[in-house]
Amino acid sequence: MMNNTAIELNNVTVRFRIPHENIPTLQEYAIRWLKRRSVSYSDFNALNNISFSIKQGETVGIIGANGAGKSTLLKVISRVIRPTQGRVYLRGRIAPLLELGAGFDSEMTGRENIFLNGAVLGFSRKDIAERLDRIIDFSGISDFIDAPIRTYSSGMVARLGFAVATDVQPDVLVIDEILSVGDADFQKKSAARIFEYNQNGSTILVVSHNPASIRQLCAYVIWLEHGHIKMMDLVDDVINHYSSLLP
Amino acid sequence: MLEYDSANRPPPVIDEFIQLVRYRDLIFLMVENILKNRYKRSVLGIFWMLLNPLLQTIVLTIAFGTMFKSSLPNYAIYLLSGLLAWNFITQTTQYAMSTMAYGGGLLKRIYIPRATYIVAAVGNGLINLLVSISSLVIIIIFLSHPITVAWLFLPVSILILTIFVLGFALLLSTASVFFTDTVDIYQVLIQALFFLTPIMYPASILPAELAQLLTLNPFVILIEIFRVPIYANHLPDSGLIINSMLLAFITLASGWILFTSRADQLAYRL
Numbered sequence: 001m002m003n004n005t006a007i008e009l010n011n012v013t014v015r016f017r018i019p020h021e022n023i024p025t026l027q028e029y030a031i032r033w034l035k036r037r038s039v040s041y042s043d044f045n046a047l048n049n050i051s052f053s054i055k056q057g058e059t060v061g062i063i064g065a066n067g068a069g070k071s072t073l074l075k076v077i078s079r080v081i082r083p084t085q086g087r088v089y090l091r092g093r094i095a096p097l098l099e100l101g102a103g104f105d106s107e108m109t110g111r112e113n114i115f116l117n118g119a120v121l122g123f124s125r126k127d128i129a130e131r132l133d134r135i136i137d138f139s140g141i142s143d144f145i146d147a148p149i150r151t152y153s154s155g156m157v158a159r160l161g162f163a164v165a166t167d168v169q170p171d172v173l174v175i176d177e178i179l180s181v182g183d184a185d186f187q188k189k190s191a192a193r194i195f196e197y198n199q200n201g202s203t204i205l206v207v208s209h210n211p212a213s214i215r216q217l218c219a220y221v222i223w224l225e226h227g228h229i230k231m232m233d234l235v236d237d238v239i240n241h242y243s244s245l246l247p
Numbered sequence: 248m249l250e251y252d253s254a255n256r257p258p259p260v261i262d263e264f265i266q267l268v269r270y271r272d273l274i275f276l277m278v279e280n281i282l283k284n285r286y287k288r289s290v291l292g293i294f295w296m297l298l299n300p301l302l303q304t305i306v307l308t309i310a311f312g313t314m315f316k317s318s319l320p321n322y323a324i325y326l327l328s329g330l331l332a333w334n335f336i337t338q339t340t341q342y343a344m345s346t347m348a349y350g351g352g353l354l355k356r357i358y359i360p361r362a363t364y365i366v367a368a369v370g371n372g373l374i375n376l377l378v379s380i381s382s383l384v385i386i387i388i389f390l391s392h393p394i395t396v397a398w399l400f401l402p403v404s405i406l407i408l409t410i411f412v413l414g415f416a417l418l419l420s421t422a423s424v425f426f427t428d429t430v431d432i433y434q435v436l437i438q439a440l441f442f443l444t445p446i447m448y449p450a451s452i453l454p455a456e457l458a459q460l461l462t463l464n465p466f467v468i469l470i471e472i473f474r475v476p477i478y479a480n481h482l483p484d485s486g487l488i489i490n491s492m493l494l495a496f497i498t499l500a501s502g503w504i505l506f507t508s509r510a511d512q513l514a515y516r517l
Contacts, residue, residue, distance in 0.1 A: 026426035079358040087254035102357040119273035
């Protein structure tokens, strides 16, 4: 393996088991067992033997239709699910911007939620305390920081989440749909921050349905179809093929 | 530099523990927030925690106190000490199960150690127990029941209970993710077990055959290990200590092994 590999997947398969009937209860299971009817399952591979490698500092887009496996791919990279087969390797700290404000508690204040969300992202309380002012400042909602989050607009929640997740430069940044956080001003500010991190060596992974924005941001593109890699190449080649298939 | 390699990690039994230690601040914050949320909006605030067991004891003492007047002097203390241990075990496990079954959505959105919710639920239950002990002390002083050196054993009793509760919560939470009706089945079982455990009544009123069966009820020794130093004012005998410790450690070991070996499937199942 090259030294500057940021993400590497070797023959990764993620298999979901779908029961044909819905049997989530012990009662149902017992009844079935008594009747000697075994439960039938079918397997569904959300990802099928995926292999690729991304070098540090590259920007890679992921495209594909709904159900092609894009979200599953991001989940397996960000460690939420473990691959059924194969190996996922990741170097450095990953900042998943898929779930801005994961773990936010609507009853708590913005300030308390910065600590909570920070802890969910794996930071210690001390870490967050040191960077609190900077986070509040970037979010631009310092006037409301001691009000409960339930009083926030969805834009404000997303801004706060973005500010916490990106306060420290991550080694890998995972973005779902090109960020549309908050108003035009904040969008500019967040895009600038992502761009700056990329300039400083962060690897960026973007999922999007919009070929134009992928073309703008990414150097390479992975095209997923039914859990397989249909194409992986430089952005222009893949997007041209992809767009030609769109109606 | 941080590295994540899905093919090369410590065995789950160890890995989960390492991750929990790394994310310890998250657990502390979760416990804090549970407490804050519960008591922030009520006028009486933390006094609800004191008031609740007090009221429960008063009602039950009025109802049953006269019945056991001769066999159980200071009935209120017998009752409340048993009740506190019982509530700690059942409420904590129920809470852990429901946060796992209904609130575990975060586990499939972002990586956090899988046992975070369960450990936080046990931490929360432990704080509730410690606060309610102070309402027990109020009653003890009010009834001028002696507080002796046997109280010094109480931290050990609480530790044994906590170890058991953590293991039991891990077992039940794993089951509740795979079978959602575990929560309901457990609820019914607990109601029945409450009357099969000597909490409201002395074990001596049971006929001999039934008393034999009672030794199969694991809750009996757990209630005893907590109640003896408070109510009977002497140390638990060595048999009781050893049995309850064995029960606690075996439960934790099996709960931990079961949970961590299934932890990877949680994100698929939740």
